[in-house]
Amino acid sequence: MDNKIKIGIPRGLYYYKYNILWKEFFKELGCDIIVSPETNFEILENGKKYSASEMCLSLKIYIGHVFYLKDKVDYVLVPISKTLDDNNFCPYYLRIYDIVNNTFDMNILNYNINEFDKKYEEDEFIKIGEKLGFSKNYILTVYHKAKMEEYKQNKIEYLVQDKKLKRDKIKILIVGNTYNIYDNLLGKDLIDLLNKLNCEVIYINIKNPNIEDNIYKNIIENNENENNYEYLEHILNFKNYLNGILFVSTYPCVSDLTEKSLIQDKLSIPLLHIFINNLEFKDEYSKKVEKFIDMIKDDIHE
Numbered sequence: 001m002d003n004k005i006k007i008g009i010p011r012g013l014y015y016y017k018y019n020i021l022w023k024e025f026f027k028e029l030g031c032d033i034i035v036s037p038e039t040n041f042e043i044l045e046n047g048k049k050y051s052a053s054e055m056c057l058s059l060k061i062y063i064g065h066v067f068y069l070k071d072k073v074d075y076v077l078v079p080i081s082k083t084l085d086d087n088n089f090c091p092y093y094l095r096i097y098d099i100v101n102n103t104f105d106m107n108i109l110n111y112n113i114n115e116f117d118k119k120y121e122e123d124e125f126i127k128i129g130e131k132l133g134f135s136k137n138y139i140l141t142v143y144h145k146a147k148m149e150e151y152k153q154n155k156i157e158y159l160v161q162d163k164k165l166k167r168d169k170i171k172i173l174i175v176g177n178t179y180n181i182y183d184n185l186l187g188k189d190l191i192d193l194l195n196k197l198n199c200e201v202i203y204i205n206i207k208n209p210n211i212e213d214n215i216y217k218n219i220i221e222n223n224e225n226e227n228n229y230e231y232l233e234h235i236l237n238f239k240n241y242l243n244g245i246l247f248v249s250t251y252p253c254v255s256d257l258t259e260k261s262l263i264q265d266k267l268s269i270p271l272l273h274i275f276i277n278n279l280e281f282k283d284e285y286s287k288k289v290e291k292f293i294d295m296i297k298d299d300i301h302e
Contacts, residue, residue, distance in 0.1 A: 008069030012062035016178035056251035
């Protein structure tokens, strides 16, 4: 009989930023891990069914992933992370635990990182490990091992992308939240299209893990924008290699609009904003991207 604790991980929101850490941490604790599948229309429709109508497509998709897992595992991981370099302060996003807890009858494994209130990642991982019945010393050993694996994988991704930047192809930087960029129904088709158009796709979230995040923070002049420096910082690292920027979002969030404004104000790089709020218009989104790449090609050949 298998007595391992089953942990469900929804393939949405924080997943694309922290999945290496989560998988390694729970694996080392001896848990079974079940990740919900790539987003499909069934997951989306279930998400819509249990979501408020005003929620963005990304949140509805996340709710659908939670629904998929709720009867298959002992706990569903529903974390919240508010870090100093995070640009997303959407009230729904920051209340996702309460939304899930009030919507579904299931066991939730939750942590709440808030660097503004000095609630740090290591301490929060100790809490969830103790909830699962493990000692603090063992949890710390497992956590640091998981962090090392996360660092190694991030380093590999960075080295691969660094080589891509040096290739003689049109380079398009994908900007947006990772849960939009990498999602099977949202950004993935656009990325596939760019590859078919013989473009080199560069990802905003892939960076050198050895470099401190704050090296370009001083270029942001207005206090109200101090939490939006991350995208611009990364773009400054890439700017001499880029031919264009594709900005992907699913809701006209203030943070997204601020980042877009910062990019346009500080950098003279062609930018296309794809606002995905209705998947029935996917063909229209693709046509816009094709026209954007044609424009860049024409500029290069002038």
